[in-house]
Amino acid sequence: MDIRQFRYFVAVAEALSFARAARSLNMSQPPLSRRIADLEGELGLRLFDRTSKKVDLTSAGEAFLPHAREAIRVFDAALRAARSLSPSQSRRLRIAFPPETSRSVLLDVISRLQQEQVEVSFLEAYTLEQQRLLAAGEVDVGVLRYPFDKRGLQMSPPLGQPLGVIIDAKHPLANLNTLHLRDLSPYPLVQFPRELGPELYDEILDLCRAGGYVPPRILQSGRMTAAFLKTQCAVTLAAALLLKRRGESGTKEFIWKPLEGSPIHWWTSVVCRSDECIGLTRVVVDVIFDCLQQHEHWVRMPRPTTSRSGKGKLKHKLVRAT
CATH class of the missing domain: 1.10.10.10 (Winged helix-like DNA-binding domain superfamily/Winged helix DNA-binding domain)
Structure with a gap:
């Protein structure tokens, strides 16, 4: 044994x-x-x-x-x-986080790892880039959004979070307490650029279609989401805390609405290379896993084997923005 x-x-x-x-x-x-x-x-x-x-x-x-x-x-x-008794043992680890990670998570991770006498450096990257960095040995630990290629990786249990809708405070849907996906049908959808996470991008669109929402246009945006929400009568899908973290809730310009039945979730796991998920690396994985639950309200839950609702490609008019 x-x-x-x-x-x-x-x-x-x-x-x-x-x-x-x-x-x-x-x-x-x-x-x-x-x-x-x-x-x-x-x-x-x-x-x-x-x-x-x-x-x-x-x-x-x-x-x-x-x-x-x-x-x-x-x-x-x-x-x-x-x-730790070995002079050659490195106490410095490199961690990649998604761009939307909250400040409270980052600060708590630093604080907890300082107690373990571990020095960390942070890098901001989307899932696809994180996978490349992990494979190349350029980062030690990442926080990846599902779905992703799991080969060669050791993962924490999946953490889930329901997505709702962020809209302008003057949007026609603003007076509804809860939205159905089909309510969004007349309005464009603001999405992150597909090349940053092709599988997640397609999965979200498949779930939208399954719920009766086929966007008339998709506005691919990295930094112009707020502008599109105000000028294009568009909607975007996000977790509730994202609006607060962006500081937009204080101005009352934008509001978050839950989706009836929570039809769309996203999942995340803390990952490292399979052959290195021991010792300090495992400590870092466990610390980040705990901080995500405490500060961003990620909930430990099983992820469905597949959440894709269809295999066909959706046809959309794409509008790119940077």
Whole structure:
């Protein structure tokens, strides 16, 4: 029995899927199943109830899970302590965050890692660029928006957040308390440029279409979102806290409206390279994961296997802005 078996068990317990756990561990499913079976054999009990459709923890598995997590935590702490005694051990890590990350998250991450005597440097980058930087070894930890290519990466459990609608305070929909996606049909949609996150971009449009909203135009904007909302009677999809972080709520120029039934979520995970998610790197991943929940109200929730509602391409007139 070794610590890897504990990590395998926790991965399956959190995903409740051998396939998803294997992907997160960057391994194939048969070896993972064998490692779990070996662990169950050594413990002399069954940790999971398996059927062709689902995986559930047994009562023994539920009882074992917190102890397995604690064993991993203690092991990683011991590893960090041992490595910190080496003169060659680097105490500096590079972290990439999405541009919309709040100041409170960044400040708390710095504060907590200073207590661990870790020096960090931050970089702002969208998911596609973060993946390139991680693969090239130019950053150690990233915060990626789903969907993304998971090969070679170790990920925290997914965190989710519902998206609503930001509109101008004088918009025709401003007097409605809650909006349906179909209510947006007459109005252009402001979206981030597709090249910054092609899969997320397409996924959001597919979900809009599934809810009855096919935008007459898409205004691709990085910095002119507010101008488009005011001059084009446009709408944009965002989490509630984004408006507050931009400082726009204080002027009452823009308002955020929830979508009925929360049909659109976005998900994020804190990631690092699979072969380096130990020691200090694992500490940083855990700290960021906690700060995102505390300061930005991300909620730990399973992400659907697929949230794409259709395979066809949507046809839109694109208006680019920088």
